[in-house]
Amino acid sequence: MKSVISNWSNYPVREAELVSLRKECEIESLFKRGDVIARGMGRCYGDASLAPHIISTTRYNSILSFDPATGVIECQSGISLNELLEVFVPRGWFLPVTPGTKFITAGGAVASDVHGKNHHSEGAFSNHVLSLEVYTPAFGVVRCSRDEKADLFWATCGGMGLTGVILKVKFKLKRIESAYIRQKQIKASNLSEVLDLFESHKSFTYSMAWIDCLKKGKHFGRSILIAGEHAKTSELKRIRPDKYLFPARKFELSMPFHLPSLVLNPYSIKAFNALYYAKNLRKTTENVVPYEGFFYPLDAILHWNRMYGRRGFLQYQCVIPLKTGKKGLTEILNKINQKGMGSFLAVLKQFGKQESLIAFPMEGYTLALDFPIRNGLFEFLDRLDEIVLGHGGRLYLSKDSRMKPEVFLKGYPRVSEFLQIINQYNPNFTVKSDLSDRLLISKIN
Numbered sequence: 001m002k003s004v005i006s007n008w009s010n011y012p013v014r015e016a017e018l019v020s021l022r023k024e025c026e027i028e029s030l031f032k033r034g035d036v037i038a039r040g041m042g043r044c045y046g047d048a049s050l051a052p053h054i055i056s057t058t059r060y061n062s063i064l065s066f067d068p069a070t071g072v073i074e075c076q077s078g079i080s081l082n083e084l085l086e087v088f089v090p091r092g093w094f095l096p097v098t099p100g101t102k103f104i105t106a107g108g109a110v111a112s113d114v115h116g117k118n119h120h121s122e123g124a125f126s127n128h129v130l131s132l133e134v135y136t137p138a139f140g141v142v143r144c145s146r147d148e149k150a151d152l153f154w155a156t157c158g159g160m161g162l163t164g165v166i167l168k169v170k171f172k173l174k175r176i177e178s179a180y181i182r183q184k185q186i187k188a189s190n191l192s193e194v195l196d197l198f199e200s201h202k203s204f205t206y207s208m209a210w211i212d213c214l215k216k217g218k219h220f221g222r223s224i225l226i227a228g229e230h231a232k233t234s235e236l237k238r239i240r241p242d243k244y245l246f247p248a249r250k251f252e253l254s255m256p257f258h259l260p261s262l263v264l265n266p267y268s269i270k271a272f273n274a275l276y277y278a279k280n281l282r283k284t285t286e287n288v289v290p291y292e293g294f295f296y297p298l299d300a301i302l303h304w305n306r307m308y309g310r311r312g313f314l315q316y317q318c319v320i321p322l323k324t325g326k327k328g329l330t331e332i333l334n335k336i337n338q339k340g341m342g343s344f345l346a347v348l349k350q351f352g353k354q355e356s357l358i359a360f361p362m363e364g365y366t367l368a369l370d371f372p373i374r375n376g377l378f379e380f381l382d383r384l385d386e387i388v389l390g391h392g393g394r395l396y397l398s399k400d401s402r403m404k405p406e407v408f409l410k411g412y413p414r415v416s417e418f419l420q421i422i423n424q425y426n427p428n429f430t431v432k433s434d435l436s437d438r439l440l441i442s443k444i445n
């Protein structure tokens, strides 16, 4: 049966046949329909997990093994990070890398090679993956790792599901003493200051900055840098020992319906930014907070994507290499300022080095901006693309729904190597997505 489906940004929307994978033995028959793509929790923003036939993995979600001596876990690909946290945090283990939402699957974490606030210190998700099992159209189930079928491994990490369906993921969790984060927030009055703060806080495992992209003049790029470490029990003075791994549950709100798109405009965004910047009275604030508020502040409002109205929104996430990071960011923020195209949520992070075949991260700064869909937006983003490419940067496929094929090809210089591997494991593009069609990945030979 067909249903109407979209991912997190509610754009684009398409009709598709959605079937659930429950057991490994079902996978072959699910592939017979052709034009299939795997879908986790649909937290990519655009069209990466949309196709005429979609295989939903969320019911294929068991933990297969766990070694408490090493933290090595093997799980089915449809398990969510939320489910893993519920099981492992009380036992003193944490995810090695987590994005800004816990509502994604392990398969989605691999396919987008997700990054968190610790890319500069601990790399992307693939850094912690030991092996994968992938169902490929050409060879059925193939086990791959850095040492075994390494071509498939690297084309699958960040390969947006185009090598096949990831069935199992084996990776390493990390030890924590508590479920709390020792957090430090520092106000930066402009862009130069926040970039200096990233450097001087490099020793922190986690860091990111919220940036006010509508501020002009001497406060251009004013930000709040938020850095953190997993708190040691010796640092939890006001918390009872029996609560070290069991913080009070967060109260969750839900956005019950789509807001009218007029609610988010340059005036409301400026007002929000001013309030957010003023919330910390002191230049530096230090405190201890439960991990959920630190890693997943947006998850506290379920369906917050409805805030952008029925037309949906786009997230624009780019990375600018370190060498010209400040110049590139200045040019992008200037362009946003000139056009008054403010983003309600603008997040800046620092990436460390990463040798990628097709994954997004590279050493530099990544900026993520949300824009409600409105007239002129696509043309405006084309101008931002020119700036990003001019600095040798690229856009994140997992957030994209509008970049042109030439922008993809220029940003990802190893596409032909990636395609050779795809040709081997998924020769006739039995597996493909609206993203791969749009970027012509499934059409280039």
Ligand SMILES: Cc1cc2nc3c(=O)[nH]c(=O)nc-3n(C[C@H](O)[C@H](O)[C@H](O)COP(=O)(O)OP(=O)(O)OC[C@H]3O[C@@H](n4cnc5c(N)ncnc54)[C@H](O)[C@@H]3O)c2cc1C
Binding pocket: 007, 008, 037, 038, 039, 040, 041, 042, 043, 044, 045, 048, 049, 057, 077, 078, 098, 099, 100, 101, 103, 104, 105, 106, 107, 108, 109, 111, 112, 113, 114, 115, 116, 159, 160, 161, 162, 164, 165, 166, 167, 298, 398, 399, 433
């Ligand atoms: C609020 C929010 C914050 C976010 N923050 C970050 C962040 O900080 N860092 C970051 O990197 N990302 C971030 N993301 C993006 C998100 O982490 C990725 O898009 C992730 O891949 C979504 O996983 P999913 O399970 O929902 O997969 P989907 O969104 O359904 O699919 C994403 C891609 O993974 C593929 N895929 C999924 N499962 C499989 C499988 N079993 N086998 C093969 N391919 C598969 C799909 O085909 C698709 O190409 C954020 C998203 C949201 C909504």
